[in-house]
Amino acid sequence: MLSGVSAENEQTKNPPGRPRSSRADQAILGAAAELLAEVGYQAMSIEAVALRAGVSKPTIYRRYASKEELVADAIETLRQEVAIPDTGSLQTDIDSLLAEAIQMVQTPLARQTMAMIISSATSSPQFARIYATKYLMPRREAFGAILERAKARNEIRAATDNDLFFDFVSGIMFHALIFEPTAEPYEAYIRRAVRFLLGGAAVR
Amino acid sequence: MLSGVSAENEQTKNPPGRPRSSRADQAILGAAAELLAEVGYQAMSIEAVALRAGVSKPTIYRRYASKEELVADAIETLRQEVAIPDTGSLQTDIDSLLAEAIQMVQTPLARQTMAMIISSATSSPQFARIYATKYLMPRREAFGAILERAKARNEIRAATDNDLFFDFVSGIMFHALIFEPTAEPYEAYIRRAVRFLLGGAAVR
Amino acid sequence: MLSGVSAENEQTKNPPGRPRSSRADQAILGAAAELLAEVGYQAMSIEAVALRAGVSKPTIYRRYASKEELVADAIETLRQEVAIPDTGSLQTDIDSLLAEAIQMVQTPLARQTMAMIISSATSSPQFARIYATKYLMPRREAFGAILERAKARNEIRAATDNDLFFDFVSGIMFHALIFEPTAEPYEAYIRRAVRFLLGGAAVR
Amino acid sequence: MLSGVSAENEQTKNPPGRPRSSRADQAILGAAAELLAEVGYQAMSIEAVALRAGVSKPTIYRRYASKEELVADAIETLRQEVAIPDTGSLQTDIDSLLAEAIQMVQTPLARQTMAMIISSATSSPQFARIYATKYLMPRREAFGAILERAKARNEIRAATDNDLFFDFVSGIMFHALIFEPTAEPYEAYIRRAVRFLLGGAAVR
DNA sequence: ACTTAATCGAGACGGTACGTCTCGTCTTTGT
DNA sequence: ACAAAGACGAGACGTACCGTCTCGATTAAGT
Numbered sequence: 001m002l003s004g005v006s007a008e009n010e011q012t013k014n015p016p017g018r019p020r021s022s023r024a025d026q027a028i029l030g031a032a033a034e035l036l037a038e039v040g041y042q043a044m045s046i047e048a049v050a051l052r053a054g055v056s057k058p059t060i061y062r063r064y065a066s067k068e069e070l071v072a073d074a075i076e077t078l079r080q081e082v083a084i085p086d087t088g089s090l091q092t093d094i095d096s097l098l099a100e101a102i103q104m105v106q107t108p109l110a111r112q113t114m115a116m117i118i119s120s121a122t123s124s125p126q127f128a129r130i131y132a133t134k135y136l137m138p139r140r141e142a143f144g145a146i147l148e149r150a151k152a153r154n155e156i157r158a159a160t161d162n163d164l165f166f167d168f169v170s171g172i173m174f175h176a177l178i179f180e181p182t183a184e185p186y187e188a189y190i191r192r193a194v195r196f197l198l199g200g201a202a203v204r
Numbered sequence: 205m206l207s208g209v210s211a212e213n214e215q216t217k218n219p220p221g222r223p224r225s226s227r228a229d230q231a232i233l234g235a236a237a238e239l240l241a242e243v244g245y246q247a248m249s250i251e252a253v254a255l256r257a258g259v260s261k262p263t264i265y266r267r268y269a270s271k272e273e274l275v276a277d278a279i280e281t282l283r284q285e286v287a288i289p290d291t292g293s294l295q296t297d298i299d300s301l302l303a304e305a306i307q308m309v310q311t312p313l314a315r316q317t318m319a320m321i322i323s324s325a326t327s328s329p330q331f332a333r334i335y336a337t338k339y340l341m342p343r344r345e346a347f348g349a350i351l352e353r354a355k356a357r358n359e360i361r362a363a364t365d366n367d368l369f370f371d372f373v374s375g376i377m378f379h380a381l382i383f384e385p386t387a388e389p390y391e392a393y394i395r396r397a398v399r400f401l402l403g404g405a406a407v408r
Numbered sequence: 409m410l411s412g413v414s415a416e417n418e419q420t421k422n423p424p425g426r427p428r429s430s431r432a433d434q435a436i437l438g439a440a441a442e443l444l445a446e447v448g449y450q451a452m453s454i455e456a457v458a459l460r461a462g463v464s465k466p467t468i469y470r471r472y473a474s475k476e477e478l479v480a481d482a483i484e485t486l487r488q489e490v491a492i493p494d495t496g497s498l499q500t501d502i503d504s505l506l507a508e509a510i511q512m513v514q515t516p517l518a519r520q521t522m523a524m525i526i527s528s529a530t531s532s533p534q535f536a537r538i539y540a541t542k543y544l545m546p547r548r549e550a551f552g553a554i555l556e557r558a559k560a561r562n563e564i565r566a567a568t569d570n571d572l573f574f575d576f577v578s579g580i581m582f583h584a585l586i587f588e589p590t591a592e593p594y595e596a597y598i599r600r601a602v603r604f605l606l607g608g609a610a611v612r
Numbered sequence: 613m614l615s616g617v618s619a620e621n622e623q624t625k626n627p628p629g630r631p632r633s634s635r636a637d638q639a640i641l642g643a644a645a646e647l648l649a650e651v652g653y654q655a656m657s658i659e660a661v662a663l664r665a666g667v668s669k670p671t672i673y674r675r676y677a678s679k680e681e682l683v684a685d686a687i688e689t690l691r692q693e694v695a696i697p698d699t700g701s702l703q704t705d706i707d708s709l710l711a712e713a714i715q716m717v718q719t720p721l722a723r724q725t726m727a728m729i730i731s732s733a734t735s736s737p738q739f740a741r742i743y744a745t746k747y748l749m750p751r752r753e754a755f756g757a758i759l760e761r762a763k764a765r766n767e768i769r770a771a772t773d774n775d776l777f778f779d780f781v782s783g784i785m786f787h788a789l790i791f792e793p794t795a796e797p798y799e800a801y802i803r804r805a806v807r808f809l810l811g812g813a814a815v816r
Numbered sequence: 817a818c819t820t821a822a823t824c825g826a827g828a829c830g831g832t833a834c835g836t837c838t839c840g841t842c843t844t845t846g847t
Numbered sequence: 848a849c850a851a852a853g854a855c856g857a858g859a860c861g862t863a864c865c866g867t868c869t870c871g872a873t874t875a876a877g878t
Contacts, residue, residue: 176371223853228854261836539791576808580779636829
């Protein structure tokens with residue numbers, strides 16, 4: 001891992017023997033992502049991944065010591081790019097971010113991923129870390145940016161804790177997804193909740 | 205199910221044959237609850253439940269078609285009683301409720317239950333319903349009661365949506381449990397977050 | 409069983425309670441005999457007998473302690489009456505007896521019965537005894553009778569052991585049924601074999 | 613099987629994948645043969661075979677689709693070598709063959725095997741074929757050889773059907789084993805019966 | 817060209833748990 | 848007291864995956 005001696009590793013010395021097949025690498029990750037979205041984390045068997053990837057079981061186990069590692073790698077490839085809106089109004093900036101997040105969070109893959117994260121939160125915290133890094137972090141930063149601009153425009157109090165604000169939004173989206181606390185549609189509920197939160201932070 | 209016509213069903217006619225053993229009922233539910241807390245939902249096998257309950261496998265399958273049904277019944281028996289505090293101050297009332305909730309939510313059984321709820325939220329929504337009914341509902345009502353009293357004392361605005369307030373608290377507790385957004389202790393973070401929320405709702 | 413003696417049973421004291429249903433008795437034996445012929449001894453389950461007889465399992469177990477006892481009783485009811493032929497010639501007498509025996513021994517019920525007898529010959533010798541009594545004994549006596557008449561007509565030597573002769577015939581019928589030693593039809597083989605035996609016993 | 617084409621199939625190409633463990637092969641067959649002799653065909657469970665062989669259940673099911681196939685293979689391995697006696701006298705030659713056969717046929721394994729053969733003679737004729745090939749055939753040939761020599765010595769008629777003679781001997785041994793027709797010991801009865809048969813075949 | 821060595825597919829291995837089946841017994845209500 | 852209905856403990860059934868292992872066949876890199 002930590003190779004301080006640079007002279008040796010300058011030209012990545014190939015190990016002897018047949019190199020790993022990159023075709024197999026991609027096939028495995030692709031099959032794992034598909035199955036994850038289709039049947040979920042628990043029901044996904046390594047055997048099924050091997051079958052779909054057209055690869056043998058040991059070829060998977062040579063790369064990943066467990067289903068968790070495989071899945072962690074598979075979801076890591078799902079890159080999240082978040083455009084930071086700048087409409088001149090906090091309300092519309094937030095609406096823009098929410099629209100994307102709401103759509104994303106309602107896909108089966110997102111549901112499965114969330115389920116998996118929480119299932120294994122105790123035993124395998126790496127999922128939560130990956131999710132926090134890959135998914136939450138860009139959105140946290142986007143929220144931070146638009147909140148800062150709103151402070152500059154004096155729309156909200158300067159003392160407002162950006163991270164806490166984001167945590168509340170993220171938390172209530174999670175919560176509502178699971179428990180469906182009201183009869184109204186998911187999107188309407190979330191928008192109402194965020195207005196509530198903004199009202200509390202608003203300058204008066 | 206609930207047949208209002210009492211005259212007909214007055215004397216619940218026993219079905220023929222040997223009745224189900226209530227000893228077995230309890231033993232199964234008890235063993236399931238224990239194992240759930242010990243090894244978690246996924247690792248809990250029907251076989252192990254049967255062994256610990258001193259009951260045969262078919263005796264379990266006669267009652268429950270799947271592990272999910274069994275577990276749903278097992279967690280349904282875990283009754284939640286919430287005392288509604290009345291200290292004369294919203295802040296201390298909330299502190300009192302939070303203290304209990306924070307303690308509860310950090311036990312292994314609660315973690316396992318939450319994990320299971322979310323894992324199966326899509327496929328088996330009954331878990332979420334049970335949890336919402338058994339766990340969240342009493343707390344939602346307690347929050348409603350103390351918020352109403354706070355409104356009467358003019359501590360918070362009368363227009364504050366009690367349910368939404370509770371959803372935010374519940375949501376951020378969930379969220380923080382999973383993602384540990386800050387380095388500070390869980391309890392401190394939650395208390396800080398709730399103060400943030402109260403600040404927004406406060407009368408000015 | 410034998411309740412002819414009236415002096416002892418003069419006042420046939422009815423036992424208390426509901427008397428055993430003779431309808432059930434017959435239904436059980438009938439169902440057992442049918443299933444025995446259809447699926448064989450091993451595959452015949454008490455459960456299936458109960459179902460077909462329209463009777464509950466304990467009702468059967470109240471009468472018979474085991475499947476063996478039930479089956480023993482069922483086959484005991486299959487009475488065997490053998491007419492002793494008297495045509496004036498040993499050869500035609502034997503042909504007559506053989507015709508009937510060959511036909512009988514090739515029915516599925518007979519095959520199943522034989523299989524059962526031998527399966528349990530070590531552990532449950534009562535089957536072999538019942539079969540020997542109900543099936544073999546009348547034929548042994550018939551053979552004895554026609555052989556005696558043949559001796560009187562000086563067709564075979566007077567010293568011929570009737571029982572041994574019968575055992576050989578019975579034995580080769582059994583043997584050929586199981587192992588099909590030749591390509592020729594069962595009946596032709598048996599007749600050829602008996603002529604061989606008669607040739608050895610014939611007076612010269 | 614039929615490898616007429618020598619050029620192509622000369623070097624039997626190994627199938628891909630890990631080869632079956634011959635250690636497991638032998639352990640399974642050994643355990644099956646032991647259990648067969650100990651508890652009988654019906655009471656022998658695949659589970660018990662797996663346990664005794666130190667092998668998992670799927671390893672057995674990979675090789676044999678049913679208990680019948682397993683047992684057929686197990687009894688096929690029980691090789692029967694019969695030495696053909698040549699004492700110069702038919703009577704003593706036969707005595708020698710009988711002695712071995714009588715001893716063999718009275719062992720528990722032989723009883724169990726016979727029972728199984730006949731139990732399944734209708735449904736699974738492969739047992740009877742295996743028994744006929746492995747057990748009866750060598751003895752049939754031995755009898756054929758000593759009878760031919762007896763004919764050369766003019767002890768018995770040249771027209772005597774060797775196979776039929778053997779069938780009678782085999783048949784009466786079977787028959788006597790099952791029905792015990794006399795009070796005398798098995799061996800004495802068989803020897804008496806064979807003398808009867810020889811008397812019929814003798815040259816006069 | 818030839819060795820070397822890690823890869824590949826295929827599939828068997830000992831395990832564990834699955835959900836089902838039938839066994840013979842037990843326990844209730846109703847006759 | 849018996850009949851019926853059906854639950855019970857017990858335990859085998861045959862199947863599905865687990866993660867590991869053993870093969871023969873490839874596939875480069877380093878001789």
